[in-house]
Amino acid sequence: MDKVVVGAAIVDGSGRLLAAQRAEPPELAGGWELPGGKVDPGEDDHTALIRECQEELGVLVEAGEQVGGDWPLTDGYVLRVWLAEIVEGEPEAKEHLDLRWLPMDELYDVRWLPADLPIVRAVQGQLDEG
Numbered sequence: 001m002d003k004v005v006v007g008a009a010i011v012d013g014s015g016r017l018l019a020a021q022r023a024e025p026p027e028l029a030g031g032w033e034l035p036g037g038k039v040d041p042g043e044d045d046h047t048a049l050i051r052e053c054q055e056e057l058g059v060l061v062e063a064g065e066q067v068g069g070d071w072p073l074t075d076g077y078v079l080r081v082w083l084a085e086i087v088e089g090e091p092e093a094k095e096h097l098d099l100r101w102l103p104m105d106e107l108y109d110v111r112w113l114p115a116d117l118p119i120v121r122a123v124q125g126q127l128d129e130g
């Protein structure tokens with residue numbers, strides 16, 4: 001079975017998407033991603049999503065619609081992504097190099113990790129649909 005990474009497409013009240021810049025490993029450092037991480041053994045996806053946002057950003061999020069299905073990553077991992085909004089706290093880069101709130105017309109101004117590009121396009125499409 002595929003191993004699962006969960007990611008949060010966190011959107012604020014102005015329709016901006018939160019992008020986070022990876023600090024490690026060296027081959028991914030500097031690239032931008034959606035906050036999230038690996039689902040622990042025995043943990044469900046939703047719990048992992050909430051936990052990772054708490055650990056990485058110090059915020060409580062509420063998950064909404066899923067964005068697509070299983071997005072392929074390397075090494076037998078898949079990435080599952082949900083739209084999310086912050087219900088408590090201000091995001092801080094606790095584990096990332098930097099954070100940026102990207103308005104929809106600046107979505108591609110950061111160097112997204114390769115796996116994330118189609119996901120960001122899907123997020124944009126889903127937000128456009130309303």
Ligand SMILES: Nc1nc2c([nH]c(=O)n2[C@H]2C[C@H](O)[C@@H](COP(=O)(O)OP(=O)(O)OP(=O)(O)O)O2)c(=O)[nH]1
Pocket residue numbers: 005006007028032033034035036037038039073077079113115116
């Ligand atoms: N969180 C996240 N990971 C992504 C994205 N795109 C992408 O290719 N990945 C890859 C990078 C990593 O190889 C893997 C996630 O691992 P991670 O290092 O964030 O997981 P983790 O926080 O649980 O940390 P660890 O247990 O490996 O220390 O998925 C994304 O948008 N968000």
